Amino acid sequence: MENYVYAPEIAKLGHVALVSEDIEKSLWFFKEILGLEETAVEDGIHYLRCWGDFEHHSLSIRSGKTSYIDHIGWRAKRVEDLEQFALLLEEKGTKVKWIESGEEKGQGRAIRFQLPTGHKFEIYYEMDKPKGDENNKPFLKNQSHKAWAKGISTRRIDHVNIATNAEVETVSNFIIDNLGFKLREYLVDSEDQQLGAWMSVTNLVHDIAVMKDPNAPTTHQMHHLGFWLDNAQDILRAADILSEHQVEFVGPGKHGISQAIYLYVIDPGSGLRIELFSNSYLIFEPDWEPVKWTLEDKKALTYWGENSSQANRTTIRG
Known part of the structure; x- marks a missing residue:
């Protein structure tokens, strides 16, 4: 060191x-x-x-x-x-x-x-920050380009969720020990082995999650990519837009872990699962104690709504 x-x-x-x-x-x-x-x-x-x-x-x-x-x-x-x-x-x-x-x-x-x-x-570290062009220039100076210009209009990238058929703690410990992430919530099996870990470097509940999938074809799969919408009404609007275009989805519902409102949809070109994600909560406490969930906590993944386990198959290679 x-x-x-x-x-x-x-x-x-x-x-x-x-x-x-x-x-x-x-x-x-x-x-x-x-x-x-x-x-x-x-x-x-x-x-x-x-x-x-x-x-x-x-x-x-x-x-x-x-x-x-x-x-x-x-x-x-x-x-x-x-x-x-x-x-x-x-x-x-x-x-x-x-x-x-x-x-x-x-x-x-x-x-x-x-x-x-x-x-x-x-x-x-270094990345360009271009402004919207003349056709997409926002009135608000604190935006990069116009909101609600097209489609569902997701506000920002929110998180990634990776999956593996290997031990989850192998991944979560690497991310915590080498990259400085903090464990926020986690799910364990009957033998106290991690089935999922939610970690962040920001005030979000998770910037990254790792999920166990024993049926995954490789150790490096992508479970989903999450995009943020401002509120639950935006999730319902997204459901209308997806239905109008005959794109199937799972949800809406609410997670116990993260307390987020969710909707899952698959990119028809790549097979990548997308989560449209809203509400949730923020963590400001410097001494936050990771929240432990077990399989006996039936509402850990789905607090209410369409069962998110229906979206729990890994999609593409990560």
């Missing part, structure tokens, strides 16, 4: 890089139905963001023979944190790859590495 000037920190979830086997269907879904703005297209990669996201992109999509998550990007609190994270990870035996500025559109230098399960993470 003598090489560290200070403990590096992650500020927030930044983006998810998606590879889709049917990019036209994915672009239709994310742009026309969810209402994401396309900020750039370069080398076959489409860069998108929600109306409340300030950075260049919160989602990128490119075409591939199969669908999978190329990487999940996290923004560091300081540019110096990149070197510190690289030192920390390499000292603990994790291989780190440097990504040069501009290799990912709008983004500065970054590091990429794999979790013990094979999930790929990226940490960056």
